[in-house]
Amino acid sequence: MSENANVQKIVPFEGSKLSKKEQIATMFDDIAYRYDFLNHFMSLGIDIIWRKKALRYLKAIQPKLMLDVATGTGDFAIMAEKHLHPEKIVGIDISEGMLAHGREKIDKLGLSDKITLQSGDSETISFPDQTFDAITVAFGVRNFEHLEKGLSEMYRVLKPGGRLVILEFSNPTVFPIKQLYNSYFRYVTPLIGKWIAKSQAAYSYLPESVKAFPQGEAMRTILTNTRFQAVTCKTLTFGICSIYCATR
Template sequence: MAKDVQKVVPFEGSKLSKKEQIAHMFDDIAGRYDFLNRFMSLGIDVGWRKKALKLLEPLQPKVMLDVATGTGDVAIMAAYRLRPEKIIGIDISEGMLALGREKVAKAGLSDKITLQAGDSETISFPDETFDAITVAFGVRNFEHLEKGLSEMRRVLKPGGKAVILEFSNPVKTPVKQLYNFYFRYITPWIGKWIAKNKAAYSYLPDSVKAFPQGQAMCDILHKTGFQAVTCKTLSFGICSIYSATR
């Protein structure tokens, strides 16, 4: 039986909660995070983000929330591609946020993008605040998935859309075998020698494997009150885009 993603943690045996472990992990690797993302995905992740944001173009959102914003990649890309009036990015890692704020300032977007500490399970905004919500590679890190998704729905305006980008497990041969080998052996090695944090990059394949995917994730989105839920796989099933409306 697959392990519950909420019980998959970076540091086995730690007395810290998953949320605390995730924050500690990302604080530790923040300085190398962007480089490793590009390096490990061969830059494909940039295209994934563009495709996710394209789903929001018809909506023309004015106010957006980027959950688990990290170093602000999606928020910055959304500012250029969707041109909303305001984007709020929240994350539990102060280390990632600090780097994100530097990137936002360098891009000249400080008047449009605000990055602040925030938890997906207790989003500190009133009901029906945002036209659109994005999450890129963050939902599998939620300590309580359904609670986080419910909070996202709460702060979304009626008719608003949430777009979730997340890793998934390919099912077709030989991509499945190559993917599993890369994730199981190469990724932790990169984490150990480049990121200087093997635990972080061992956690990555474990959390992806345990995360509910495809129809299972769609069912959870329906359960938490979302409508018009869709799932589209990218790059032979390595990544999935979920979209859902309130």
């Protein structure tokens, strides 16, 4: 079984008759109201540093039109607007609950003319070929039901010379970080999710999805096979997170 096939088998609700995509949408709808807080709380705020580092990969190309896939509540899109100042950012996500919270944040920040959040599926992106200068995905690709299909769609809507930046969790390999990380993810994270977000299933799914996701050279190979060029991988914080950068 390929690594990607293994990823497809990891779902939030074992025994559910819903597809992985439907389960992901339901899970994020359920935790949307506490998602931002839990992200920062469980990572001790390091996720903010990771996002800033990922956006640096786009500074050289100065994108005017950006797409943020699996945008959630729009955190990455908001940060991209602040640091890169594109003319327009479109964020897409399959969770209406997450999008609703994101739109509220964007309205309060007065960024509705710069950032638009809309319902959208990574596997069927509703934009013409070669539309965007840059595409970002923060902590979302491991939730794709069909990884290669989602990557191919992003390739399709990216302009020639455009850049894709993916920020995703990965599994550290260095002792004792690996052991501490695995224990935290396996035992502490689900309890925090149950306590704060009232969803143990969502935060039990998180470590399983990270464990199953193709990382490092395996992910670089998948991106290359999807026709992306100049594919790089940079690990952060002892390998807890990785930035993948690729060009069309």
